[in-house]
Structure formats: C-alpha cells, structure tokens
Amino acid sequence: MSSLRLDAPAPPVSPAPARPLRLALCLCPLLLVVVWGLTNRSLAQEGAVRLARADPWWLLVGGGCTCLGWVAAACVRQGAVPDRLPPGLLLASQFAAGAANHALPGGIGAHLVTLRFLRGRGVPPARATASIALYSLAKTAAKTLVLLVFLLVFQDTPLLDVIVPDGPPPLPVLAVAVTGVAAAGVLVTVVRPLRRPVTGLLRTALADARQLHTRPGRVLALWGGATAMPLLQGCVLASVAAALGLAVPWGQVVFAHLAAGTAAGAVPAPGGLAVDAALVFSLAACGAPVAAATATVIGYRVLTDWLPLLPGTLVLSALIRAKVL
Template identity: 40%
Template sequence: MTAADGPSIVAGRRPYWQMGITLAVLLAAVGMIASHRATLDSGTDQLAAADRGWLLLACLAAMATWVCAAVAQQGTVAERLPTGRLVAAQFAACAANHLLPAGAGAAVVNLRFLTRCGLSTRRSATALAVKAAAGGIVRCVLGVALLVTSPGTVPLPARVPHMLVLLPVAAGAVVLTVAMSGRLRRTAGRALCDVRDVHRCRARACALWGGSLAFALLHAGVVVAMVHALGLALPTGRVVMAYLVASGVAALLPTPGGLGSLDAALALALTAAGAPGHTALSAVLGYRLLTGWLPMAPGLLVLGLLARRSAL
C-alpha cells in the first residue's frame, strides 16, 4: 500500500454509525432552519447593515488563522517546510474540512502535504496528532483562565463546579486504558518521544504553542468582531467563552466543518451570553461566511492546484 492509497482506504473503512450521526445532525440543522425562517431572514437583514469597520477586522482575523495554523504545523516537525505551500495547504485544508466529517478533510490534506515533504506516514500522523492535542489543550487553558480571571463575567450553572471533579476521574480512566493496551502503550510512547523532540527546540515549541494559541484567539476574535459589528455590547470574555464552549461541543459531533453542530451551539451560547436570538444568528452567519463558506470555492481551487503540482 502506498502513501497515496492510505487516505482512501481509511475513508472506506469509516464506520457507518459516524455517517449516520452526520446525516442526522445535518437533517436536524435543515429542520431548525426551516422552522426558524423568520428569525433567519431577520438575522440576514441585520448582517447586511452591520458596521463595515468591524467586518473588515473580522475578515483580517479570519485570514490570519491560516497563517497561524501553518506556524503551529511547522512547530510539530524538525524539517523546514516550504512556507508558501504550507500556508496554501492550510487554506486548502480549511475547504476540505467542510467536505468530510469531524475534521477528516483537513487531516487528509495535511497528511498528504507532510508526506510529500519527505516525512514518513507515521511521523506525519504523529505531527498532526501533536498539533490537534496542542489546540485542544490551548482551548481548555483559555477557558479555565477566563473562569479564574473573570468569574463574574462568565456565569456558570451551580452544577458546573461539582462536575469538574469528574475531570481527574476521566483522565485516570484514559491513562488506565492506555496502560492496559499494548498497542496503545506503544503508540503513546512514540507520541511522547515526538513531543519531547518538539520541546527540545525552543523555536519549535514556541511555534507550536504560539500558533495554536493565536489560532484559537483569532477564531474567537472573528466572533467578537461580528458581535461588535452588529452593535451588541456583550463583554468580550463572555463572547470568547461562548465560542470556546460551542467549538468544544461541535468537536463531539462528526459533521463536515461542524456544520449544524457548531452553528447551533454557537447561537445558543451567544443567546445564553445575553444576545437576542436573531442577533446571535446574525453573528453565527457572519462567522460562518468568513471562516467557511466564502473561502470554500477558492480553497478548493488551491487544493486542486496543489494536487496538480504534486504538493499533495
């Protein structure tokens, strides 16, 4: 089996239940849109009248996310990756991510790019895993930092502090599962070796963690800019927390690009933060336009160009 055959074989073995969940979430999203058509029309009208300065700032933040993703990816490998093609690959991965469930599109594009740059399939997959883990850790740390520094800005249900006690229990269960499985233990050992290699070089560690942090903050910044463009006076910390919670919830549902799951979760989170329903929907529409829908067509063109030039 060649490296080129790997993604297709993996995709062919995708469990049917995952595809079923994807279709169910998409159908639920379509039903929700149909049942709230009037709210959607009102939200679209509000978006058309939004402040142009804040919209421009949101556009710049959205474009900067691809550069930050490239910086974080460079931090996972010792080899120097071609800068231009690396950024282009992140732009193409953003488009591909909206075609396959649960981030598989971006993973396949980046895996192909890294193997084309001379890395083995194992090292490429480990680099992607390290980048994904860093992104998840950064989002968790940002959420905890918001809760610690601004406890009054982010209202929490009374049960949340008690539920946090379950986190060490869940972490212990994961560690025990890895320790009991020989294959998982070997895989975790190789991953830890690669993580240690990353942190032996200060520049690589800074690129990985700095790029991951900037990526998360810029995505949250797009939502913040959209909220301000629509004239909402919500605290920035509350909007950032709404994005972090929504993106975490959407990651649990394997829909292409978080379609439906992220939209619903972010709209509900913004509504819980104090935004009116139609205005929250307008902010979600604006965020989706800038980070997913508008870049999709040029991203697919870049994807085809990279494949034609054997960069993927």
Template identity: 40%
Template structure:
C-alpha cells in the first residue's frame, strides 16, 4: 500500500470516527434535546426566529474575527465552514481545545507557520476577552446590583477580592516567566502587525464584538419567547458574566458549567426557576444541540476534502 493510500485511509477512518462520535453524542444527550424542544413547544415563534437568525450569524462573525487576527487573506467560504465545524468540535473536547485544534489545522493548511497560527488564535482569544470585559463593565454600570449574589457577607466579598488579587498577581508573574514571556512577545508582535492594516483591525474587533453580541441576542430572544421577566440589558449582563465564569471550568463547550451558571444567575436576578431553565435549554438547543450533528458532519467533510 502506497503512502498516499495510507493517508487516504487515515482520513477516511477519521471521518468515520467523527460521524460515530456525532451519533453517540446524540444518543447520549437525547433526553436533553427532547426536553428542550418540549419546553419551547409553546414559545413565541417570532422571538425564536430572531434567536435562530442570530445563531446562524455567529459563525460568520467568528470567521470575521479569525480573519482579522492574521494579515494574510483566508478563503472566506472555507473559513466560515471551518468555524461551523469548530463550534461542534468544541463540544467534544474540554476548554475550547476542539475549536482551537480545528482552527489551528486550518491556518496551517492555508500556509501559515505553526507558531504564527497559534499566535493568531491567541490574538483572537485576547480580543474576545477584552470585548467581553468591556461589555460586562458597561452593562454593570447600566444595571447596578444585577450581579450581586444573595447571602454573601462583607467578609466573604473581602476574601473573594483578595483571592482574585492573588490569582491576578500569580498570572502576571507567570507571564514574565521565560517561555510565556517569549509567547507573549509573539502575540504582541502579531497584534501590532494586524493593527497596521485597518481592515484587519476592524475585522478583529468588529467580529469579536458581533460574536459576543449575537450570542447575547440569542439568550435575550429565547427569554422573550418563554416570557422571561427581566430587561434585555439585565439578561445580557447575566449571560456575559455567567459564560465568562463558566470558561474557568474545563468542560466540553461549557456543557453543564454554563448551563448551571446561567440558570442560577438568571434565578438570582429575579427570574422564576422554571422560566430560567427554559431559557437556558432554548439557548443550548439552538447553539449546541441542533447544530451539533451537522457541524460534526461538516468537520468530517472538511477533513476528507483536505481543508483540515
């Protein structure tokens, strides 16, 4: 058997493995899919349509942000398809490893060196983090007290602040260590290069902002569809804070961690428990469960066509 035949066989085997994973995931989590569909059966169709359109647009915005993270032009159609596939891969591996691996492979297949591809992912992640932080800060000023958790005393808040400060100091110290310092220099160099091209900078920041705003819109629209009694600004703040906190837990795609954090945060903000649960289920149904199998199928096709 020739080397080419062996490579073709490996790609076919990997594509089959992806499809098997899709079937197993659907079978394992079918009760969640069925329950979410049942809860949304009597929801407002107009708001669900808004949520669906916003969900579809998230992949294009993710592609825009990824294009903005590199100075080289990437094939637009394939880039969007890769973001769709990466979103599903992200729900198979923990802590964003699936999406990172798919995007890393795509960038290297487009001719970027491995180090440049890795820093491009870091640039995109940093932009997304900064955008989320700014949105949370602005919404916190607009909705004072929305993130106040009940039952925490002043001493508990003091301990939490000191802990956060210690973590920040430890993180800063780690960044100045040798290998991390070199990696940080590479990221900063790529950030400067991207911002020397206004179109790329606009794509990076505009795509990152639109991506966060569209996911927030999905939650707001689903909440409106099921009668969530909270203002859109408060729901946006609660979602952004809960999703940012859920990133700290290394579960695939935030499954479990984001669901619990968002449901609890909505309940603390004043939503009835059943309505909060319906909102979370609807959001996850649109952004995870419905696109999961098509996304993994797309991943298999992209692997077979050597895009990845």
C-alpha cells in the first residue's frame, strides 16, 4: 500500500494564482484608455468638432492610409525575422502595439508587444531581440533616405531654411554624440556581463541579416515596408490638411511631416506627442496659418492615435487573454 501511495502522481498545481495576474494585464490597457481620455478630454472634443466640419472623403483617404500603415509595419516585422509568422496575428499584434505606445515612450510599447508575440511563436530570445534591432535600423535608414529625396526635390521651400541651418553643427551637439558612442563602447568592452550578451546579439543580428537578404521576399517586406511607413504617415497628415482646406501642396505637407519627425522623434514622449509642436511649426514654415496648422495636427492625431486607441486596446487585451502575447 505504501508503494502505491509513493507511486501515485502528484496533484496538479492550481493555475488560480496566475488568473488574477492575466486579468490585471487584460484590464490595464483599458484603464490607460480611461486615464488618457480624462486627461485629454478637451483636445479630443476640439479635434472631433473640427473633423466634423471637414471634407469626409479626404478623411476617408487619411483613414485608409492609417490602416495601410499597420500593414506596412507588419511587413517590416516579418521581413526582420527569418521565421514565418501568421499574417493575421502579426497584423493584429501591430494594431495592438499602437495602443501600447501610449503607455511607454519612444516606441518601447510596440517593441515589447512584438517581442512577446515573437516569443509566443517560438522565436528564440536572441533572434527576437535581433529582429527588433533590425526593424529599428531599417525604419531609420529608410526614413533618412526618403527625407534626403524630399530635400533634393523641395530645395526652394521655406521649410528647408528651418531644418537645415547655416553653418557647421554646434560643438556641444557633436561632443554629446561622440561622448555617448565612446561611453557605450567602453561599457561593452570593460563590463564583462554586458560584453557577452551584446556580442551574442550582434552575431545573431548579423547572421539573420545575411540570411534575410538572400531571400527576395524578406528584402521586399523589410525595405519596402520601411520606406512606405513614413510616406503613409505623411499622407495621413496631407489628407487631413486637404480635408480642412489647408492651402499647402501635398508634397510639402509630407515633407513637413518627415522633417518634424526627424527633429523631434528622439524625444521620449508617449504616443509621439512631442512631435506635435514640431508638426505645427513645420506647417507654419510652409506658409500655413498657425490656427489651421494646429487644427490639421489635431485631426492627424484623431485619425492615427485617438480613434484607433480603444479598438487597439481591446485587441491588445484579447491577445493577452488568448495567450498570444
């Protein structure tokens, strides 16, 4: 009898303690939406009133460009990892990642959602982290190339005098940049606990990048999507400007969006709110009245951030509840 008792299987561990945590994770995005709505109620109302008076067809074009932006982001994510990802869940994760960006600054929310998604699909941690680095590198490089093309095309625009000042770069800016690069190199070289994971990540990233660039489909998804993303975002702003009757050419509005994002994109603010002032300033430099430029930026935020926020949060909660994230 005693041997039978010893050989009996242990009772299963109850998953009850994990359920409250998962429930809290599902409800946390909804709580963030409520807090955001209460703190930005006046801006949301003003944006809704102005959009109600705008041309609905141009707003529909802007909404379509917003949706295409999520498709482009999903293409870049797939192009940055050798493993094949389910297209539907990948697109849903990028839609949910937009809501996560309102909680964490500098795109960290979207990267964390994508990292959880990749880990849930069986992608190893090193490869998942390397894909995020490749995504960021491709996005930055493609946006820089697009901006350079616009700089060549719009050489006579007044905005060029604002974003490209005369004279050499300020010495403090160069000093900070050189100091940051040197400090990072010293830390990686001297601190052994940092050196091993960083070198391992670099090896994985380089190996994956070489493998991905031997596959034309991945190259097209990575670089085509990265090039389309800033152009689609600029088209959303241009569509809102056209809907509100802003007398600025379409190409200059897209150029203003690229310039503002480059100037203020490094500021760590949730949801890209630090870029709004730069957007207004850039549109004003193109000849738009300040009031009309402000209304355009508010309408842009309504289409890209405020309207997708609640459905994106619901999708994020659903993905957490379904254990996709």
